[in-house]
Amino acid sequence: MFLRKIYIILFTGILLLVKPSFGQLHCGTVDIVPNTSVNELLTFDSFSQYQGGIVINSVARIRVRVTDQAVPDPLCSWHLYMIVDNNPGAGTPVNEWEELTQYGNGLNINPPINSLEIRVRNGCQTSPIDGVFQTFTNHGDIIDIIAQMILITPAGSCAPNVNGPGDYLTNYNEYNFDIDIRVKPSFQFNPGIYQLNVKFHLEENP
Amino acid sequence: MRKFKVYATALFIGAFATANAQLIDEKDVTITMDLQPVLQLEMTTPNQLEFVFDEINEYYSGITQYGATILKVSSTVSWDLYAVGRSTGTNGPTFWDQQIDYGNNNPNAIANLPLSLVELRQNQVNNGAGAALGAFADYSAQFSPATTPSGQNSLYVNAGTNTPPTTNDKYIGGHAGTSGVAGQDFLPGGSYLTQTGTTSDYYYSIDYRILPSLPAIFPMAFDATGLVSQDLVTVNGAGAYAEPGVYTMYVQYILLEDQ
Numbered sequence: 001m002f003l004r005k006i007y008i009i010l011f012t013g014i015l016l017l018v019k020p021s022f023g024q025l026h027c028g029t030v031d032i033v034p035n036t037s038v039n040e041l042l043t044f045d046s047f048s049q050y051q052g053g054i055v056i057n058s059v060a061r062i063r064v065r066v067t068d069q070a071v072p073d074p075l076c077s078w079h080l081y082m083i084v085d086n087n088p089g090a091g092t093p094v095n096e097w098e099e100l101t102q103y104g105n106g107l108n109i110n111p112p113i114n115s116l117e118i119r120v121r122n123g124c125q126t127s128p129i130d131g132v133f134q135t136f137t138n139h140g141d142i143i144d145i146i147a148q149m150i151l152i153t154p155a156g157s158c159a160p161n162v163n164g165p166g167d168y169l170t171n172y173n174e175y176n177f178d179i180d181i182r183v184k185p186s187f188q189f190n191p192g193i194y195q196l197n198v199k200f201h202l203e204e205n206p
Numbered sequence: 207m208r209k210f211k212v213y214a215t216a217l218f219i220g221a222f223a224t225a226n227a228q229l230i231d232e233k234d235v236t237i238t239m240d241l242q243p244v245l246q247l248e249m250t251t252p253n254q255l256e257f258v259f260d261e262i263n264e265y266y267s268g269i270t271q272y273g274a275t276i277l278k279v280s281s282t283v284s285w286d287l288y289a290v291g292r293s294t295g296t297n298g299p300t301f302w303d304q305q306i307d308y309g310n311n312n313p314n315a316i317a318n319l320p321l322s323l324v325e326l327r328q329n330q331v332n333n334g335a336g337a338a339l340g341a342f343a344d345y346s347a348q349f350s351p352a353t354t355p356s357g358q359n360s361l362y363v364n365a366g367t368n369t370p371p372t373t374n375d376k377y378i379g380g381h382a383g384t385s386g387v388a389g390q391d392f393l394p395g396g397s398y399l400t401q402t403g404t405t406s407d408y409y410y411s412i413d414y415r416i417l418p419s420l421p422a423i424f425p426m427a428f429d430a431t432g433l434v435s436q437d438l439v440t441v442n443g444a445g446a447y448a449e450p451g452v453y454t455m456y457v458q459y460i461l462l463e464d465q
Binding site (some may be wrong): 007010023029030031032034035036037038040041042043044045047050051059060062090100102103104105107108111116178179181182185186187188189190191192193194195196197198199200202203204205206 | 221229232233237239240241242244246280281282284306326386389394395396399400
Protein backbone atom coordinates (compact mmCIF):
# COMPACT_ATOMS: atom_id res chain seq x y z
CA MET A 1 0.00 0.00 0.00
CA PHE A 2 2.80 2.33 0.92
CA LEU A 3 4.62 1.51 -2.29
CA ARG A 4 1.47 2.09 -4.22
CA LYS A 5 1.18 5.55 -2.79
CA ILE A 6 4.78 6.22 -3.69
CA TYR A 7 4.15 5.21 -7.27
CA ILE A 8 1.10 7.41 -7.50
CA ILE A 9 2.91 10.42 -6.16
CA LEU A 10 5.97 9.76 -8.30
CA PHE A 11 4.18 9.32 -11.59
CA THR A 12 1.74 12.13 -10.95
CA GLY A 13 4.62 14.48 -10.36
CA ILE A 14 6.36 13.36 -13.53
CA LEU A 15 3.21 13.77 -15.57
CA LEU A 16 2.78 17.29 -14.27
CA LEU A 17 6.34 18.11 -15.22
CA VAL A 18 6.02 16.61 -18.69
CA LYS A 19 4.04 19.00 -20.78
CA PRO A 20 1.15 17.12 -22.30
CA SER A 21 0.84 17.74 -26.03
CA PHE A 22 -2.31 17.54 -28.06
CA GLY A 23 -0.51 18.29 -31.47
CA GLN A 24 -0.25 22.09 -31.08
CA LEU A 25 1.69 24.67 -29.24
CA HIS A 26 -0.20 27.90 -28.93
CA CYS A 27 -3.07 28.01 -31.39
CA GLY A 28 -6.34 26.20 -31.62
CA THR A 29 -6.62 25.54 -35.33
CA VAL A 30 -4.55 26.50 -38.37
CA ASP A 31 -6.27 26.14 -41.73
CA ILE A 32 -6.13 27.16 -45.34
CA VAL A 33 -9.72 27.38 -46.52
CA PRO A 34 -10.29 25.50 -48.73
CA ASN A 35 -7.11 23.48 -49.02
CA THR A 36 -8.12 21.69 -52.18
CA SER A 37 -5.60 21.68 -55.00
CA VAL A 38 -5.70 24.07 -57.93
CA ASN A 39 -4.65 23.00 -61.42
CA GLU A 40 -4.01 25.60 -64.10
CA LEU A 41 -3.14 24.96 -67.74
CA LEU A 42 -1.28 27.62 -69.73
CA THR A 43 -1.40 27.01 -73.47
CA PHE A 44 0.94 28.93 -75.75
CA ASP A 45 -0.23 28.49 -79.32
CA SER A 46 0.19 31.92 -80.86
CA PHE A 47 3.16 34.16 -81.35
CA SER A 48 1.59 37.00 -79.40
CA GLN A 49 1.29 34.76 -76.34
CA TYR A 50 4.95 33.82 -76.57
CA GLN A 51 5.92 37.45 -76.99
CA GLY A 52 3.61 38.96 -74.39
CA GLY A 53 3.31 36.06 -71.99
CA ILE A 54 0.23 34.86 -70.15
CA VAL A 55 -0.88 36.33 -66.83
CA ILE A 56 -3.45 34.58 -64.68
CA ASN A 57 -4.67 36.81 -61.87
CA SER A 58 -6.05 35.10 -58.77
CA VAL A 59 -5.20 31.64 -59.99
CA ALA A 60 -5.65 30.70 -56.35
CA ARG A 61 -6.69 32.35 -53.12
CA ILE A 62 -4.96 31.43 -49.88
CA ARG A 63 -7.54 32.06 -47.18
CA VAL A 64 -6.07 31.75 -43.70
CA ARG A 65 -7.97 30.86 -40.58
CA VAL A 66 -6.07 30.66 -37.31
CA THR A 67 -8.01 30.36 -34.08
CA ASP A 68 -7.06 30.55 -30.46
CA GLN A 69 -7.31 27.72 -28.04
CA ALA A 70 -10.21 27.64 -25.60
CA VAL A 71 -7.97 29.62 -23.28
CA PRO A 72 -6.24 32.04 -25.63
CA ASP A 73 -2.50 31.82 -25.71
CA PRO A 74 -0.91 35.23 -26.38
CA LEU A 75 1.91 33.46 -28.21
CA CYS A 76 -0.35 32.12 -30.95
CA SER A 77 0.99 33.26 -34.31
CA TRP A 78 1.62 31.77 -37.72
CA HIS A 79 3.78 31.96 -40.81
CA LEU A 80 3.06 31.25 -44.45
CA TYR A 81 5.44 30.43 -47.27
CA MET A 82 5.42 28.90 -50.73
CA ILE A 83 7.77 26.22 -51.96
CA VAL A 84 8.30 24.96 -55.50
CA ASP A 85 8.40 21.30 -56.47
CA ASN A 86 9.44 19.99 -59.91
CA ASN A 87 9.26 16.28 -59.11
CA PRO A 88 12.99 15.56 -58.98
CA GLY A 89 12.22 11.88 -58.48
CA ALA A 90 11.37 11.74 -62.17
CA GLY A 91 14.87 12.81 -63.06
CA THR A 92 14.03 16.46 -63.57
CA PRO A 93 17.10 18.71 -63.36
CA VAL A 94 16.97 20.83 -60.25
CA ASN A 95 16.34 24.11 -62.04
CA GLU A 96 13.86 23.05 -64.75
CA TRP A 97 10.17 22.47 -65.12
CA GLU A 98 9.23 18.82 -65.11
CA GLU A 99 8.94 17.60 -68.70
CA LEU A 100 5.75 15.62 -69.30
CA THR A 101 6.19 15.32 -73.05
CA GLN A 102 8.12 17.04 -75.78
CA TYR A 103 7.26 18.14 -79.29
CA GLY A 104 9.86 18.73 -81.97
CA ASN A 105 13.49 17.70 -81.97
CA GLY A 106 14.44 18.80 -78.46
CA LEU A 107 17.61 20.56 -79.55
CA ASN A 108 17.06 23.57 -77.35
CA ILE A 109 16.68 23.91 -73.59
CA ASN A 110 13.75 23.03 -71.38
CA PRO A 111 12.14 25.96 -69.57
CA PRO A 112 13.86 26.86 -66.30
CA ILE A 113 11.91 27.22 -63.08
CA ASN A 114 12.59 30.95 -63.00
CA SER A 115 10.43 31.47 -66.07
CA LEU A 116 7.44 31.20 -63.72
CA GLU A 117 6.68 34.42 -61.91
CA ILE A 118 4.34 34.44 -58.94
CA ARG A 119 2.80 37.37 -57.12
CA VAL A 120 1.04 37.55 -53.76
CA ARG A 121 -1.22 40.41 -52.79
CA ASN A 122 -4.00 41.40 -50.42
CA GLY A 123 -5.84 44.57 -49.55
CA CYS A 124 -3.66 45.46 -46.55
CA GLN A 125 -0.40 44.49 -48.27
CA THR A 126 0.55 42.47 -45.22
CA SER A 127 3.24 40.51 -47.02
CA PRO A 128 6.61 42.21 -47.59
CA ILE A 129 6.52 40.81 -51.13
CA ASP A 130 3.01 42.08 -51.81
CA GLY A 131 2.39 43.07 -55.40
CA VAL A 132 5.82 42.16 -56.78
CA PHE A 133 6.37 39.14 -59.00
CA GLN A 134 8.79 36.67 -57.47
CA THR A 135 10.68 33.77 -59.03
CA PHE A 136 12.09 30.51 -57.80
CA THR A 137 15.35 29.15 -59.10
CA ASN A 138 15.62 25.52 -58.00
CA HIS A 139 13.43 22.76 -56.69
CA GLY A 140 12.73 23.27 -53.01
CA ASP A 141 13.23 27.03 -53.02
CA ILE A 142 11.10 28.80 -50.44
CA ILE A 143 9.66 32.28 -50.58
CA ASP A 144 8.15 33.67 -47.38
CA ILE A 145 4.79 35.33 -47.61
CA ILE A 146 4.52 35.96 -43.88
CA ALA A 147 7.81 35.03 -42.30
CA GLN A 148 8.23 33.25 -38.99
CA MET A 149 8.90 35.92 -36.41
CA ILE A 150 8.62 36.54 -32.70
CA LEU A 151 6.80 39.84 -32.92
CA ILE A 152 3.07 39.24 -33.22
CA THR A 153 1.02 41.66 -35.26
CA PRO A 154 -2.62 41.14 -34.37
CA ALA A 155 -5.54 40.87 -36.74
CA GLY A 156 -7.15 44.18 -37.55
CA SER A 157 -3.86 46.05 -37.69
CA CYS A 158 -3.93 46.14 -41.51
CA ALA A 159 -0.18 46.40 -41.20
CA PRO A 160 2.78 44.47 -42.56
CA ASN A 161 3.25 40.93 -41.27
CA VAL A 162 -0.12 40.44 -39.58
CA ASN A 163 0.35 37.00 -38.06
CA GLY A 164 -1.89 36.74 -35.03
CA PRO A 165 -5.04 34.67 -34.75
CA GLY A 166 -7.66 35.73 -37.23
CA ASP A 167 -9.93 34.71 -40.02
CA TYR A 168 -10.42 35.72 -43.64
CA LEU A 169 -14.13 36.06 -42.93
CA THR A 170 -13.60 38.83 -40.42
CA ASN A 171 -10.34 40.32 -41.70
CA TYR A 172 -10.42 39.56 -45.41
CA ASN A 173 -7.75 42.06 -46.41
CA GLU A 174 -5.26 40.53 -44.00
CA TYR A 175 -6.03 36.84 -44.13
CA ASN A 176 -6.80 36.40 -47.80
CA PHE A 177 -3.90 36.25 -50.27
CA ASP A 178 -4.54 36.45 -54.01
CA ILE A 179 -2.02 34.50 -56.03
CA ASP A 180 -1.16 35.63 -59.58
CA ILE A 181 1.13 33.83 -62.00
CA ARG A 182 2.88 34.99 -65.14
CA VAL A 183 4.92 33.09 -67.71
CA LYS A 184 6.68 34.67 -70.66
CA PRO A 185 8.37 31.85 -72.57
CA SER A 186 11.58 32.35 -74.41
CA PHE A 187 11.90 31.36 -78.05
CA GLN A 188 14.77 29.11 -77.07
CA PHE A 189 12.67 26.60 -75.16
CA ASN A 190 11.83 23.17 -76.48
CA PRO A 191 8.14 22.96 -77.32
CA GLY A 192 6.33 20.47 -75.14
CA ILE A 193 4.23 20.08 -72.00
CA TYR A 194 5.81 20.97 -68.67
CA GLN A 195 4.64 21.08 -65.09
CA LEU A 196 5.49 22.71 -61.76
CA ASN A 197 3.86 22.51 -58.35
CA VAL A 198 3.82 25.37 -55.88
CA LYS A 199 2.88 24.36 -52.37
CA PHE A 200 1.56 26.92 -49.90
CA HIS A 201 2.49 26.01 -46.34
CA LEU A 202 0.74 27.51 -43.31
CA GLU A 203 2.10 26.71 -39.87
CA GLU A 204 1.81 28.05 -36.37
CA ASN A 205 4.98 29.48 -34.90
CA PRO A 206 6.65 27.48 -32.15
CA MET B 207 -0.23 -3.99 -7.51
CA ARG B 208 1.49 -5.59 -10.43
CA LYS B 209 -1.24 -4.40 -12.77
CA PHE B 210 -1.00 -0.98 -11.28
CA LYS B 211 2.74 -0.90 -12.04
CA VAL B 212 2.08 -1.91 -15.61
CA TYR B 213 -0.55 0.75 -16.13
CA ALA B 214 1.51 3.41 -14.46
CA THR B 215 4.57 2.53 -16.50
CA ALA B 216 2.57 2.64 -19.74
CA LEU B 217 1.18 6.02 -18.84
CA PHE B 218 4.67 7.23 -17.95
CA ILE B 219 6.06 6.10 -21.30
CA GLY B 220 3.11 7.57 -23.11
CA ALA B 221 3.66 10.93 -21.49
CA PHE B 222 7.22 11.14 -22.79
CA ALA B 223 6.38 9.59 -26.15
CA THR B 224 3.84 12.30 -27.03
CA ALA B 225 5.65 14.84 -29.24
CA ASN B 226 5.05 18.56 -29.56
CA ALA B 227 4.09 19.45 -33.17
CA GLN B 228 2.93 22.71 -34.72
CA LEU B 229 -0.38 22.82 -36.52
CA ILE B 230 0.09 22.81 -40.29
CA ASP B 231 -2.03 23.10 -43.39
CA GLU B 232 -1.02 23.13 -47.04
CA LYS B 233 -2.48 23.87 -50.45
CA ASP B 234 -1.07 22.92 -53.85
CA VAL B 235 -1.20 24.96 -57.04
CA THR B 236 -0.10 22.89 -60.01
CA ILE B 237 0.75 24.77 -63.18
CA THR B 238 0.94 22.95 -66.50
CA MET B 239 2.46 24.77 -69.44
CA ASP B 240 1.80 23.64 -73.02
CA LEU B 241 4.38 25.20 -75.33
CA GLN B 242 3.15 24.49 -78.83
CA PRO B 243 5.54 25.17 -81.71
CA VAL B 244 4.48 28.11 -83.83
CA LEU B 245 6.07 28.80 -87.20
CA GLN B 246 4.59 31.50 -89.40
CA LEU B 247 5.82 32.53 -92.83
CA GLU B 248 4.12 35.57 -94.30
CA MET B 249 4.37 36.61 -97.91
CA THR B 250 2.76 39.96 -98.55
CA THR B 251 3.65 40.27 -102.22
CA PRO B 252 1.79 38.98 -105.30
CA ASN B 253 2.17 35.28 -105.86
CA GLN B 254 2.07 35.50 -109.66
CA LEU B 255 5.08 36.65 -111.63
CA GLU B 256 5.40 36.85 -115.41
CA PHE B 257 8.54 36.88 -117.48
CA VAL B 258 7.78 37.73 -121.11
CA PHE B 259 10.73 37.52 -123.47
CA ASP B 260 9.82 39.38 -126.65
CA GLU B 261 12.88 41.60 -127.08
CA ILE B 262 16.39 40.56 -128.08
CA ASN B 263 18.02 42.44 -125.21
CA GLU B 264 15.78 40.60 -122.77
CA TYR B 265 17.18 37.31 -124.02
CA TYR B 266 20.74 38.58 -123.69
CA SER B 267 20.54 40.28 -120.30
CA GLY B 268 17.58 38.51 -118.83
CA ILE B 269 14.65 39.93 -116.92
CA THR B 270 15.07 40.76 -113.24
CA GLN B 271 12.19 41.44 -110.89
CA TYR B 272 13.49 43.18 -107.78
CA GLY B 273 11.80 42.67 -104.42
CA ALA B 274 9.11 40.58 -106.04
CA THR B 275 8.70 38.51 -102.88
CA ILE B 276 8.88 39.67 -99.28
CA LEU B 277 9.18 36.95 -96.65
CA LYS B 278 8.50 37.60 -92.97
CA VAL B 279 9.30 34.94 -90.40
CA SER B 280 7.88 34.41 -86.90
CA SER B 281 8.92 31.30 -85.06
CA THR B 282 8.90 30.07 -81.48
CA VAL B 283 11.54 27.45 -82.24
CA SER B 284 14.90 27.45 -83.98
CA TRP B 285 14.26 27.38 -87.69
CA ASP B 286 15.52 26.96 -91.23
CA LEU B 287 14.10 28.52 -94.41
CA TYR B 288 14.70 27.35 -97.96
CA ALA B 289 13.19 27.68 -101.42
CA VAL B 290 12.54 24.84 -103.85
CA GLY B 291 11.46 24.89 -107.48
CA ARG B 292 8.48 22.74 -108.36
CA SER B 293 6.10 22.01 -111.23
CA THR B 294 3.09 19.78 -111.70
CA GLY B 295 5.29 17.29 -113.55
CA THR B 296 3.84 17.62 -117.05
CA ASN B 297 7.34 17.44 -118.50
CA GLY B 298 8.84 15.76 -115.47
CA PRO B 299 9.42 16.76 -111.84
CA THR B 300 12.60 18.73 -112.61
CA PHE B 301 11.22 20.69 -115.60
CA TRP B 302 8.86 23.52 -116.22
CA ASP B 303 5.34 22.63 -117.35
CA GLN B 304 4.85 23.55 -120.99
CA GLN B 305 1.41 25.03 -121.49
CA ILE B 306 1.73 26.11 -125.13
CA ASP B 307 4.45 25.62 -127.70
CA TYR B 308 5.11 27.87 -130.67
CA GLY B 309 7.25 27.06 -133.67
CA ASN B 310 7.62 23.95 -135.85
CA ASN B 311 8.77 21.35 -133.30
CA ASN B 312 12.38 21.37 -134.50
CA PRO B 313 14.26 18.40 -133.02
CA ASN B 314 16.73 20.79 -131.42
CA ALA B 315 13.92 22.78 -129.75
CA ILE B 316 13.90 21.52 -126.20
CA ALA B 317 10.70 21.70 -124.16
CA ASN B 318 12.25 20.32 -121.01
CA LEU B 319 13.46 23.50 -119.38
CA PRO B 320 15.17 22.91 -116.01
CA LEU B 321 13.50 24.47 -112.98
CA SER B 322 16.96 25.54 -111.85
CA LEU B 323 17.12 28.21 -114.55
CA VAL B 324 15.29 30.49 -112.10
CA GLU B 325 17.71 32.58 -110.05
CA LEU B 326 17.01 34.05 -106.64
CA ARG B 327 18.81 36.73 -104.72
CA GLN B 328 18.11 37.48 -101.07
CA ASN B 329 18.78 40.94 -99.71
CA GLN B 330 21.10 39.84 -96.90
CA VAL B 331 23.48 37.10 -95.96
CA ASN B 332 22.18 34.03 -94.18
CA ASN B 333 23.48 34.42 -90.62
CA GLY B 334 22.68 30.83 -89.72
CA ALA B 335 24.85 29.02 -92.24
CA GLY B 336 28.25 28.88 -90.56
CA ALA B 337 28.45 25.12 -90.94
CA ALA B 338 27.53 25.04 -94.64
CA LEU B 339 29.97 23.00 -96.72
CA GLY B 340 29.03 23.85 -100.29
CA ALA B 341 30.36 26.48 -102.64
CA PHE B 342 27.26 28.61 -102.08
CA ALA B 343 25.46 28.62 -98.72
CA ASP B 344 22.66 31.00 -99.63
CA TYR B 345 21.30 33.25 -102.37
CA SER B 346 22.92 36.47 -101.20
CA ALA B 347 25.48 36.76 -104.00
CA GLN B 348 24.89 39.37 -106.68
CA PHE B 349 23.53 38.07 -109.97
CA SER B 350 26.50 37.15 -112.09
CA PRO B 351 27.06 38.99 -115.40
CA ALA B 352 25.36 37.48 -118.43
CA THR B 353 28.73 36.51 -119.88
CA THR B 354 29.83 34.65 -116.74
CA PRO B 355 27.57 31.68 -116.04
CA SER B 356 27.41 30.79 -112.37
CA GLY B 357 25.25 28.64 -110.17
CA GLN B 358 25.52 30.95 -107.17
CA ASN B 359 21.88 32.01 -107.46
CA SER B 360 20.42 28.96 -109.16
CA LEU B 361 17.21 27.73 -107.51
CA TYR B 362 17.31 24.49 -105.54
CA VAL B 363 15.30 21.64 -107.08
CA ASN B 364 14.57 18.26 -105.46
CA ALA B 365 12.65 16.50 -108.26
CA GLY B 366 9.31 16.84 -106.56
CA THR B 367 10.37 15.11 -103.37
CA ASN B 368 10.30 16.45 -99.81
CA THR B 369 14.05 16.33 -99.48
CA PRO B 370 15.42 19.55 -98.02
CA PRO B 371 18.73 20.99 -99.22
CA THR B 372 21.86 19.40 -97.82
CA THR B 373 24.87 21.03 -96.26
CA ASN B 374 26.22 21.54 -99.78
CA ASP B 375 23.17 23.40 -101.02
CA LYS B 376 21.56 26.77 -100.45
CA TYR B 377 19.27 27.98 -97.66
CA ILE B 378 17.75 31.42 -97.22
CA GLY B 379 17.94 31.16 -93.42
CA GLY B 380 19.61 28.53 -91.28
CA HIS B 381 21.04 25.41 -92.84
CA ALA B 382 21.10 21.63 -92.75
CA GLY B 383 22.42 20.06 -89.57
CA THR B 384 21.61 19.97 -85.87
CA SER B 385 24.74 21.18 -84.17
CA GLY B 386 22.74 23.31 -81.76
CA VAL B 387 25.37 26.03 -82.04
CA ALA B 388 23.95 29.43 -82.85
CA GLY B 389 24.92 30.69 -86.29
CA GLN B 390 26.00 27.27 -87.57
CA ASP B 391 22.88 25.66 -88.95
CA PHE B 392 19.82 27.42 -87.62
CA LEU B 393 18.42 30.79 -86.75
CA PRO B 394 16.92 31.25 -83.27
CA GLY B 395 13.22 31.69 -82.61
CA GLY B 396 11.89 35.21 -82.90
CA SER B 397 9.91 37.47 -85.18
CA TYR B 398 10.28 40.28 -87.65
CA LEU B 399 7.81 42.15 -85.41
CA THR B 400 10.39 42.73 -82.71
CA GLN B 401 13.40 43.39 -84.85
CA THR B 402 14.93 46.81 -85.14
CA GLY B 403 17.61 48.19 -87.40
CA THR B 404 18.00 48.09 -91.14
CA THR B 405 18.39 44.33 -91.46
CA SER B 406 16.75 41.38 -89.80
CA ASP B 407 17.17 37.63 -89.87
CA TYR B 408 13.39 37.41 -89.97
CA TYR B 409 12.73 39.57 -93.04
CA TYR B 410 13.89 38.80 -96.57
CA SER B 411 13.39 40.55 -99.89
CA ILE B 412 13.79 38.18 -102.84
CA ASP B 413 14.76 39.18 -106.37
CA TYR B 414 14.15 36.86 -109.36
CA ARG B 415 16.05 36.65 -112.63
CA ILE B 416 15.65 34.52 -115.71
CA LEU B 417 18.37 34.84 -118.31
CA PRO B 418 17.77 32.81 -121.48
CA SER B 419 20.73 34.12 -123.48
CA LEU B 420 20.96 33.67 -127.24
CA PRO B 421 20.48 31.03 -128.29
CA ALA B 422 18.08 30.39 -125.42
CA ILE B 423 19.91 27.73 -123.45
CA PHE B 424 19.63 29.28 -119.96
CA PRO B 425 23.33 29.29 -118.98
CA MET B 426 22.55 30.09 -115.32
CA ALA B 427 20.83 26.76 -114.73
CA PHE B 428 22.92 24.67 -112.33
CA ASP B 429 22.35 21.74 -110.00
CA ALA B 430 21.73 22.08 -106.26
CA THR B 431 25.41 22.49 -105.46
CA GLY B 432 25.73 25.27 -108.00
CA LEU B 433 28.70 23.55 -109.61
CA VAL B 434 27.26 21.33 -112.37
CA SER B 435 25.72 23.15 -115.29
CA GLN B 436 22.24 22.18 -116.46
CA ASP B 437 21.98 24.48 -119.46
CA LEU B 438 20.30 22.96 -122.50
CA VAL B 439 23.49 22.40 -124.48
CA THR B 440 25.24 20.62 -121.63
CA VAL B 441 22.27 18.35 -121.06
CA ASN B 442 20.97 17.85 -124.62
CA GLY B 443 23.99 18.41 -126.83
CA ALA B 444 25.20 21.06 -129.23
CA GLY B 445 22.53 22.91 -131.15
CA ALA B 446 19.86 22.60 -128.46
CA TYR B 447 17.74 25.62 -127.62
CA ALA B 448 14.55 26.31 -125.67
CA GLU B 449 11.38 25.66 -127.60
CA PRO B 450 9.32 28.87 -127.78
CA GLY B 451 6.16 28.68 -125.78
CA VAL B 452 4.47 29.34 -122.48
CA TYR B 453 5.86 27.60 -119.44
CA THR B 454 4.84 27.61 -115.79
CA MET B 455 6.40 26.57 -112.51
CA TYR B 456 6.23 27.65 -108.88
CA VAL B 457 8.68 28.42 -106.13
CA GLN B 458 7.80 26.97 -102.75
CA TYR B 459 9.22 28.57 -99.60
CA ILE B 460 9.48 26.20 -96.68
CA LEU B 461 9.92 27.26 -93.05
CA LEU B 462 10.66 24.39 -90.68
CA GLU B 463 12.07 23.67 -87.28
CA ASP B 464 15.83 23.33 -87.27
CA GLN B 465 16.72 19.98 -88.78
